[in-house]
Amino acid sequence: MDAAEFRRRGKEMVDLIADYLENIEQRPVYPDVEPGYLRSLIPEEAPEEPDTYEDVVKDIERVIMPGVTHWHSPYFYAYFPTANSFPAMLADMLSGAIGCIGFSWAASPACTELETVMMDWLGKMLKLPEDFIAGTHGQGGGVIQGTASEATLVALLAARSRAVRMILASDPQRPETGITSKLVAYSSDQAHCSVERAGMIAGVRMKKIPTEQSDKYAVQGETLRRMIQEDKAAGLIPFYFCATLGTTPSCAFDHITELGPICNAEKIWMHIDAAYAGSSFICPEFRPLLNGIEFADSFNFNPHKWLLVNFDCSTMWVRKRSDLIGAFKMDPLYLKHDHQESGLVTDYRHWQIPLGRRFRSLKMWFVFRMYGLKGLQDYIRKHVELAKEFESLVRADQRFEISADVVLGLVCFRLKGSNEVNETLLKRINNGRKIHLVPCQLSGQFVLRFAVCARTTESRHIREAWRLITQLAEEVMQELPH
Amino acid sequence: MDAAEFRRRGKEMVDLIADYLENIEQRPVYPDVEPGYLRSLIPEEAPEEPDTYEDVVKDIERVIMPGVTHWHSPYFYAYFPTANSFPAMLADMLSGAIGCIGFSWAASPACTELETVMMDWLGKMLKLPEDFIAGTHGQGGGVIQGTASEATLVALLAARSRAVRMILASDPQRPETGITSKLVAYSSDQAHCSVERAGMIAGVRMKKIPTEQSDKYAVQGETLRRMIQEDKAAGLIPFYFCATLGTTPSCAFDHITELGPICNAEKIWMHIDAAYAGSSFICPEFRPLLNGIEFADSFNFNPHKWLLVNFDCSTMWVRKRSDLIGAFKMDPLYLKHDHQESGLVTDYRHWQIPLGRRFRSLKMWFVFRMYGLKGLQDYIRKHVELAKEFESLVRADQRFEISADVVLGLVCFRLKGSNEVNETLLKRINNGRKIHLVPCQLSGQFVLRFAVCARTTESRHIREAWRLITQLAEEVMQELPH
Numbered sequence A, B: 001m002d003a004a005e006f007r008r009r010g011k012e013m014v015d016l017i018a019d020y021l022e023n024i025e026q027r028p029v030y031p032d033v034e035p036g037y038l039r040s041l042i043p044e045e046a047p048e049e050p051d052t053y054e055d056v057v058k059d060i061e062r063v064i065m066p067g068v069t070h071w072h073s074p075y076f077y078a079y080f081p082t083a084n085s086f087p088a089m090l091a092d093m094l095s096g097a098i099g100c101i102g103f104s105w106a107a108s109p110a111c112t113e114l115e116t117v118m119m120d121w122l123g124k125m126l127k128l129p130e131d132f133i134a135g136t137h138g139q140g141g142g143v144i145q146g147t148a149s150e151a152t153l154v155a156l157l158a159a160r161s162r163a164v165r166m167i168l169a170s171d172p173q174r175p176e177t178g179i180t181s182k183l184v185a186y187s188s189d190q191a192h193c194s195v196e197r198a199g200m201i202a203g204v205r206m207k208k209i210p211t212e213q214s215d216k217y218a219v220q221g222e223t224l225r226r227m228i229q230e231d232k233a234a235g236l237i238p239f240y241f242c243a244t245l246g247t248t249p250s251c252a253f254d255h256i257t258e259l260g261p262i263c264n265a266e267k268i269w270m271h272i273d274a275a276y277a278g279s280s281f282i283c284p285e286f287r288p289l290l291n292g293i294e295f296a297d298s299f300n301f302n303p304h305k306w307l308l309v310n311f312d313c314s315t316m317w318v319r320k321r322s323d324l325i326g327a328f329k330m331d332p333l334y335l336k337h338d339h340q341e342s343g344l345v346t347d348y349r350h351w352q353i354p355l356g357r358r359f360r361s362l363k364m365w366f367v368f369r370m371y372g373l374k375g376l377q378d379y380i381r382k383h384v385e386l387a388k389e390f391e392s393l394v395r396a397d398q399r400f401e402i403s404a405d406v407v408l409g410l411v412c413f414r415l416k417g418s419n420e421v422n423e424t425l426l427k428r429i430n431n432g433r434k435i436h437l438v439p440c441q442l443s444g445q446f447v448l449r450f451a452v453c454a455r456t457t458e459s460r461h462i463r464e465a466w467r468l469i470t471q472l473a474e475e476v477m478q479e480l481p482h
Helices: A003-022 A053-067 A086-098 A109-125 A148-170 A176-180 A193-202 A221-233 A256-265 A277-282 A321-326 A361-395 A419-432 A459-479 B003-022 B053-067 B086-098 B109-125 B148-170 B176-180 B193-202 B221-233 B256-265 B277-282 B321-326 B361-395 B419-432 B459-479
Strands: A141-145 A183-188 A205-209 A237-244 A269-273 A298-301 A314-318 A400-402 A410-415 A438-442 A445-451 B141-145 B183-188 B205-209 B237-244 B269-273 B298-301 B314-318 B400-402 B410-415 B438-442 B445-451
Touching: A003 A053, A003 B003, A003 B086, A053 B109, A053 B361, A086 A361, A086 B003, A086 B086, A109 A141, A109 A314, A109 A361, A109 B053, A141 A148, A148 A176, A148 A183, A148 A193, A148 A237, A148 A269, A148 A298, A148 A314, A148 A321, A176 B176, A183 A193, A183 A221, A193 A205, A193 A237, A193 B193, A205 A221, A221 A237, A221 A256, A237 A256, A256 A269, A277 A298, A277 A361, A314 A321, A361 A400, A361 A410, A361 A459, A361 B053, A410 A419, A410 A459, A419 A438, A419 A445, A419 A459, B003 B053, B086 B361, B109 B141, B109 B314, B109 B361, B141 B148, B148 B176, B148 B183, B148 B193, B148 B237, B148 B269, B148 B298, B148 B314, B148 B321, B183 B193, B183 B221, B193 B205, B193 B237, B205 B221, B221 B237, B221 B256, B237 B256, B256 B269, B277 B298, B277 B361, B314 B321, B361 B400, B361 B410, B361 B459, B410 B419, B410 B459, B419 B438, B419 B445, B419 B459
Parallel strands: A183 A205, A183 A237, A237 A269, A269 A298, B183 B205, B183 B237, B237 B269, B269 B298
Antiparallel strands: A141 A314, A298 A314, A400 A410, A410 A445, A438 A445, B141 B314, B298 B314, B400 B410, B410 B445, B438 B445
């Protein structure tokens, strides 16, 4: 395929995409296929000679679409949102064409520099402390990671390395492995599973801090303080705490204004994971949820969830660049360049797990400019309103209960009754394929999560979803033995 | 921006991309900007109200292009290639629009299933042993990672977890941290810096195996055997060896037919990193370079380097799926789904570091079908021929020498003489901005790396590059003190 044919096929693809997104709500949101469905639909091997492009495009409807869970359908309420906007798609097209690999400043200066400045733009939208903004006198700055899991891991590794350095500074004879085996990290029992996994990867102990329904599933300062004291008494070395703002099960918020000072006093690295909720902090009315950020060493959230920047774009800020870089730095000759020792450039490969990186800041730039801060704020507010609307519908129905405070776009609810009946209800909902939800567990209860996800969700979709849920609930309850 | 406007802007972007790629060789391949150039060209904050799309597009030439290193210019010979093809870009557009996050089978069955089958297609093109193909009775299969660095790390973590399990099986009382502190991994001193970094992340000892110019920079069986014996005698536990096929400095190949049996006998996990060279193994004449794969536990290469699939697409196969999954598995309720215990489905989140993942197999599907195996083989062969052409030009000039065997698309060469004179030559080359190269170090010598990179590189570009190099070499040599 040459450039001339790409002009034609590319324009057809633009129409195909617009058609898909304009008509997405006509498709069943959840696919009706069995595991292994796809293999029989296509050949067992790649063709020797090229296929025609027409055949490839025909296969999108024949092979792919029947197996797609349509995350951008306004009837998709599962997990958390993943972003999808036209400006982000346009920027991604450009990023693909430029196709540079931005592992160092020299490998493509624009790729690195736009990222640094876009991270500053976004940091300012969130009113982050100046320490985190690269274009100030502070020592911090931002980087785009692929996912929040990677940000959590990178922060943990930086914390591990800082802890080992600090201990060796006071006790140079101590063997390093002896230190690592004593390190202990903490996170909420409500934290994302990737936090525990980061501990496994880094080979350090990770303790879960218990939370209570009565505390709205937030980690309490007193609990953390007690665990730290007990661990220190047992000869362990507390070094990392991952706070969550907006947990995955119920969108709970750890009390970072209380937890931060404890971490600072104990020289524990505090990382804040606000993967979902972080986008809302651009609105003044939600910004108080981030109070306490001034105590954090690193902070991360996912514009690819709720800020209209297509996956992947997980934005991470650190208070001290050197803490991150120190954990990873490797400089073989084939990656050296003239400017790297000048102190003026950023080589983002030292900030992340992979070496290679795409030109992802273009998406941020297009989205921020085409929506403007006000447009982005409107978008967040609309989703929160839709969630509140759904909450009202649930509260108005005596058969149901709300399981956790509705702060942003997630509603946790259930039928009053057994876990079984709720499991049955969820199964019916998803088997209907008209709307899609996933569950969570809160205090031993099986709970349904209703997350406002798609960019195009409107009040009518919410009401339709509720109509379906109540209709199925009625069926389920009628089948119950009396 | 609504769908109607996207139809218009998307088509304009397709033309902009085609124009960019058709005229790329008119641009200086390496940018003439100083660190910090970009910040002053754009506002300090995101706009409150939306900008116009026209302004955004105008800024591509004003702000971005002056700072781009043009990796797809036929005058780009630095690092290794990164892929860029029209079918891959079309597939990426579609992937962006579907915008699903494929962390589990249920999250989008098509995303997972196409990946499994495309990994089989590619595995068959490479004539991998059946063990590595998912659609067989074996226990293996393939997964798309973001980068080779991640594949190396994932393999190392799986190996660490397997080693700990094996030792605990025979000695259940032994503390786990005591095991980890005794583990030792190996790789060539020519291996990519990400291998050493993987050891740092996983918190295990990583030893570099010395190589010699006389052995063509390949790891020798005898050296590995000796190191293993010494380490075992010292009470250490050898558990992982990362072999490289096609090293970054000089495209050297470790002797895996010799090394594999040693690893197997010692129960050491052998991972093969063929990031660059792997694509060539689809050609029967280069497939012998992969002989010995039958001894490997995992294998990885980057179609996003040399197989026309845009970044990121790093393909990794394992002999035993359960080894990989066992190292990472986490199953919170919000990610559980009906089919996951059936044994028929793949939840790729257990195979990788991040949780989220894009629909990257679409790129493989489009590229494999639009080129066909023959088209892909032709592409590889053409690049190798162009490298051989460059090698002949170097060999014909008495002032220069070839520094390592030219096996694929990389030529390592230098002026006979001091490192200084070669450093000066390289600086002149890159400052000219007409072609772009990076250096490497081989046996203490400063060497120039000439990698055939762009899809559109032709013989005339190679000859033009050589003309420039010799002209600058002449200048540099005339300036030398006699």
